[in-house]
Amino acid sequence: MPIHNEDIARVFDEIADLLEIEGDNPFRVRAYRTAARRVRELGRDLREMVARDEDLTKIPGIGKELSAKIHEIVETGTCRALEKLRRRLPPDLPELLRLPGLGPKRVHALYHELDVHNLEQLERAARDGRIRGLPGFGPKTEARILEAIHAQLDVTRRFKLATAAQYAEPLAEYLRLAPGIDQVEIAGSYRRRKETVGDLDILCTAKAGRPVIERFVAYDEVDEVLSQGTTRASVVLRSGLQVDLRVVRKASYGAALHYFTGSRAHNIAIRTLAVRRGLKINEYGVFRGERRVAGKTEESVFAAVGLPWIPPELRENRGEIEAAQAGLLPNLVELDDLRGDLHCHSRASDGTGTLRHIAEAARARGFEYIAITDHSKRLTVAHGLDERRLLRQVAEIDALNARLDGIRVLKGVEVDILEDGSLDLPDRVLARLDLVIAAVHSRFDLSRAAQTRRILRAMDNPHVTLLAHPTGRLIGEREPYDVDMTRIIRKARERRVALELNAHPERLDLLDVHCQMAREEGVLVSINSDAHSDLDFDNLRFGVGQARRGWLEKGDVLNTRPLDELLSWLHGRKAS
């Protein structure tokens, strides 16, 4: 089994959990967690970096020690430090940490006082009333533990951004009617436009917190109130989505929004900058001693540590602070920059609209162009087009363009990449089109080498313009297929193929880190709806969010180009 970054991240997280339960230095624990996060979010494969003997300590948060451990894990598949910890403590002990309300200290006590180290033993101990007697525990804690065990199902579930939006917007509207309310902002990972969110984090400003909080917990979708104070409260909605509310006064709006938007790692980094300047940042403001010196706006918070305002999508402590210091923040692409959509389906395959209907919907959105890219024949479940049907569609589009004003319909196809990397339609047909999207829809299980070879070969076909949903993942359902994205991006540059950022909320594929790599290599990204009905154009906003998380500027995105520039790019490719 080849080692993936995720495997290494899990080793570090497990070491962190075990060390923390043992009571080790909290900063050492944090170092392991930070490293796990960096490894997980790294666009490159550590296995390959090790094979090329690259210097891993260049990765922030990875020093000599953890670099050595990464080498060890890649080369031997195990980590002796972890094995040793697992011999010292029961390996199933960290599973107890997943219960809300149980942290390292309590898990430590449960193990050392009661010899409890898994959920079964914990349930028995709680039912027998043995937990309440432990120092620091009581009857309430014992009862909560029992409840938590029974509600254990799905406890770590994350929600797709688009799903969370359906709960967030009405709740925000509801809160806007609270007594004395001023602003309502959805913060947290939602504001950072992360592809999935663990909860909703909502910030309100008001003179007094209590009335807002009372309205919040009275929302009719609230299933359970987890905590409730005068400045914050947490609830779980019937859907299982947790919502955290924070209320501060107007003067603290900027500082609170910055705090609640995160990310945690970004907050720590910004607050550390403040400490070095003799300042303190919390959710109420920026302070020099007792005196508040900033905090009404986010800009004022950043300015206090010598930085320009940083867009929320970048706030992951992945280099945005250094870029801000150097004046090198990207000018991120916006939804309004998009001039058209290069991936959509008509009812010829598995879409719902006629060509005319799609064209008119696209025009109504203000697009200059829309590409019809139905599936090819191998995808029989989607009524994929064969040569004859595709050529007929080409003629229909030509006729339609002759009749339509204000929108150009581009002739395209989403052609299947077959297992050997050849395409599902002959070149002579592809040559008749304005653009060709190549897509993997089968054999997700190929080895990394074979999958990479397959896709690279498809990209070598001179007619291929775009690579669809490059990792094939479906969020929460299907893992990305194993492929060498570094080589794909390099091939895209060499062949002048653009990479799709599929904006469907279940795909959001390219990943943000790969957008960043594409940009660094000068590879264009196309933000495509993959619409199967005209409503799906709304998904483009999620694609733009992801692109922004990937540091993309307008110039990095193919479909921000006006029609004439797009056409000359397409034709220029063909000519070369």
Added chain:
DNA sequence: GCCGTTTTCGGCCCGACTGTTTTCAGTCG
């Protein structure tokens, strides 16, 4: 364990809510 125009050693973000406590530890954001 990481990191550095304050440092290669000694720091490492800061606060709310709960339950158990008689002044605060633990957990979480």
